[in-house]
Amino acid sequence: MRFWPALIMLLALSAASPSRAAEGTDPAADARAFRDYFFKKFPDVRPDDFVNGPYALDKDMRRQWEEKEQFPPYEFSLEMGKELFAKPFANGKHYADCFPGQGIGVRQTYPRFDEASGQVVTLELALNQCRETHGEAALSYVGEDMAALTAYMAFTSRGKPFDIEIPDDPRARQAYEDGKRYFYTRRGQLNFSCATCHVQNPGERLRAEVLAPALGILNAMPIYRSEWGGMGTISRRFVTCNSQVRGVPLEPQSEEYRDLEYFLSYVSNGLPISGPGARP
Amino acid sequence: MASSIRVRAIAKNETTEVQTLIQHPMDSGFVKDDKGDFIPAHYIKELTFEHGGRMVFVADWGTAISKDPYVKFAFQGGAKGDDLKVSWIDNKGATDTVTVKIQ
Numbered sequence: 191m192r193f194w195p196a197l198i199m200l201l202a203l204s205a206a207s208p209s210r211a212a213e214g215t216d217p218a219a220d221a222r223a224f225r226d227y228f229f230k231k232f233p234d235v236r237p238d239d240f241v242n243g244p245y246a247l248d249k250d251m252r253r254q255w256e257e258k259e260q261f262p263p264y265e266f267s268l269e270m271g272k273e274l275f276a277k278p279f280a281n282g283k284h285y286a287d288c289f290p291g292q293g294i295g296v297r298q299t300y301p302r303f304d305e306a307s308g309q310v311v312t313l314e315l316a317l318n319q320c321r322e323t324h325g326e327a328a329l330s331y332v333g334e335d336m337a338a339l340t341a342y343m344a345f346t347s348r349g350k351p352f353d354i355e356i357p358d359d360p361r362a363r364q365a366y367e368d369g370k371r372y373f374y375t376r377r378g379q380l381n382f383s384c385a386t387c388h389v390q391n392p393g394e395r396l397r398a399e400v401l402a403p404a405l406g407i408l409n410a411m412p413i414y415r416s417e418w419g420g421m422g423t424i425s426r427r428f429v430t431c432n433s434q435v436r437g438v439p440l441e442p443q444s445e446e447y448r449d450l451e452y453f454l455s456y457v458s459n460g461l462p463i464s465g466p467g468a469r470p
Numbered sequence: 471m472a473s474s475i476r477v478r479a480i481a482k483n484e485t486t487e488v489q490t491l492i493q494h495p496m497d498s499g500f501v502k503d504d505k506g507d508f509i510p511a512h513y514i515k516e517l518t519f520e521h522g523g524r525m526v527f528v529a530d531w532g533t534a535i536s537k538d539p540y541v542k543f544a545f546q547g548g549a550k551g552d553d554l555k556v557s558w559i560d561n562k563g564a565t566d567t568v569t570v571k572i573q
Binding site: 260261263265266419420 | 476478489491493536537538540
């Protein structure tokens, strides 16, 4: 009789795993399907080339870009980022003290799910959390300093494949699901979802621009956009995307945007970081 | 602060190809800031490239040039290891100079 409790525990354990899977989300399968969709849609594009966005799809633009890359427009920002990153805070600490590996070559692991707070932590959020921990004011998420810092961190991770983990935590699963829902939900006066442009129509023209595929779109962030005449973070990109479909953008680094970044990064797992990038 | 000028000059056969990127706001004077006030014009007036005491390229610029301008040109002569001096002066009198070796 004394075996009963152990047996019940065993039964409970074995019952637990199928029921979790039955919750309906299988991010790994999602990511596979997402990649296969793009690979099938663009059979001539090498998988790793998706991180180059429109340049992977348009020969003319690629030629111009390759010439530009000899002298990339993000160079100044990159240098500024390197200086900012190395500059100590008022209390003598550095950004490097807040990150594993001194913050070098870790960009591909962000966003990550923070089990303590139950939130998705993006690289931008982590940088500001670091500042606040050390008594500094937060930076604007759409400003030049943040772009420069993330540009430098992305640069140190160039070529490393995106390595986003979804821990076995229902809150992490939920964040992923929420991000996915945000990505496929239509909004704004134009009634576009993120997917309308970046899943259904990549490679098509939107006026003079060629739409980038959603696969690998964050690998190139932050980007120098000629249209902006400057650098922009992921936050800035999300905000402008929302206003371009004539919707009301959310606050940068709001939970929805962070979940969206979590989803979009996860489905690009395995593709190399190519940031900072340059886009027309 | 690092230099505002990036130069790469490569000698090939009889010519030297020069690429330059300059960090400068190049404000035209016609743009307003968040408060609705005009941002005063602030632009590079003259950009020069000097090789062996000879001006190989001089640009008289105005407000129509873009922010962070990029220049690419080639000139006759120039050999690997030669100095190439690049300078600009803007309408506020600010200036920057850099001397690089031709590769």
